[in-house]
Amino acid sequence: MDAKELLRRYATGERDFGAVDLSEVNLHEADLRGATLRKAVLIGVDLSGANLIDVNLNGVVLRQSNLREACLSGAKLSGTDLSEVDLTRADLSGANLWRATLRQTILDQTNLSRANLHEANLIRATLTAANLIGANLNAANLSEADLSTADLSRVHGIGAKLHRTILCGANLERADFSNAVLQEADLSRANLSAINLGGANLSQAHLNGVNLTGANLSCANLIDTKLMLAEMRGARLDWAELTRANLTEADLSWASLRETNLSAAILHQTVLTEVDLSFAILRGADLSNARLNLGSLKETNLNWAILPQGTVRSS
Numbered sequence: 001m002d003a004k005e006l007l008r009r010y011a012t013g014e015r016d017f018g019a020v021d022l023s024e025v026n027l028h029e030a031d032l033r034g035a036t037l038r039k040a041v042l043i044g045v046d047l048s049g050a051n052l053i054d055v056n057l058n059g060v061v062l063r064q065s066n067l068r069e070a071c072l073s074g075a076k077l078s079g080t081d082l083s084e085v086d087l088t089r090a091d092l093s094g095a096n097l098w099r100a101t102l103r104q105t106i107l108d109q110t111n112l113s114r115a116n117l118h119e120a121n122l123i124r125a126t127l128t129a130a131n132l133i134g135a136n137l138n139a140a141n142l143s144e145a146d147l148s149t150a151d152l153s154r155v156h157g158i159g160a161k162l163h164r165t166i167l168c169g170a171n172l173e174r175a176d177f178s179n180a181v182l183q184e185a186d187l188s189r190a191n192l193s194a195i196n197l198g199g200a201n202l203s204q205a206h207l208n209g210v211n212l213t214g215a216n217l218s219c220a221n222l223i224d225t226k227l228m229l230a231e232m233r234g235a236r237l238d239w240a241e242l243t244r245a246n247l248t249e250a251d252l253s254w255a256s257l258r259e260t261n262l263s264a265a266i267l268h269q270t271v272l273t274e275v276d277l278s279f280a281i282l283r284g285a286d287l288s289n290a291r292l293n294l295g296s297l298k299e300t301n302l303n304w305a306i307l308p309q310g311t312v313r314s315s
Contacts, residue, residue, distance in 0.1 A: 003027050010035060
């Protein structure tokens with residue numbers, strides 16, 4: 001079927017086109033709202049600027065297609081293959097992308113607010129400055145994706161995979177990424193205020209200059225993580241693992257670090273005023289020039305730690 005035939009049949013009121021092959025067809029700015037193209041083949045098709053509101057594209061193959069600035073609000077895209085598709089500035093708000101494949105897909109400045117991306121594959125996708133407010137990313141795979149300056153506020157990303165993902169300058173305020181994998185991710189200068197990262201794996205991640213005010217990091221893995229100049233006032237880090245973490249000049253005022261493991265952590269010039277360090281482990285930690293009340297170190301393991309005044313606490 002060619003573009004002319006498809007549009008002619010659509011104009012006569014036909015909406016269900018089934019498993020048609022429209023590969024490499026030019027449908028630039030076509031109006032196909034509400035159409036059903038389930039299991040159609042649309043490889044290399046041009047749908048840039050097209051009106052695809054509420055369209056049913058479940059199970060469709062759209063690899064390497066052009067959907068720049070297309071409107072797919074409320075579209076059904078479950079199990080759809082969108083690998084290497086250009087969706088720059090497209091509108092996918094409220095779309096259902098459950099288990100969709102978006103490997104190496106271009107989603108720069110795309111509107112994905114309230115979209116369902118549960119278990120979606122977004123490996124190496126680019127989502128710079130994308131709008132993901134309130135989206136469902138539970139169990140999604142965003143490993144090695146680029147989400148620089150993207151808005152992920154109030155996102156649900158429980159158990160999501162973000163291994164080596166770039167989130168520099170992104171907004172994750174009040175998002176839920178509990179039990180997510182963010183190993184080696186770059187979150188430099190990101191806004192993570194009031195985020196839930198309970199049980200998350202952030203080992204070797206870059207969090208320099210991040211805002212973690214009021215964040216939940218209980219039971220999180222922060223081994224070898226860089227948190228220099230991080231704002232962590234009122235954060236909860238109870239039972240977290242921060243072995244060898246670098247918290248130089250970070251502000252942890254009013255934070256809770258009960259039973260937290262800070263062995264060999266670097267806390268040089270770190271602000272620890274009014275911090276709860278009950279039963280924390282600071283064995284071999286560097287607290288030189290840190291700001292804290294030594295009285296807060298009761299019941300704390302300080303063996304071989306360098307204290308604020310420069311003295312070494314022997315066992």
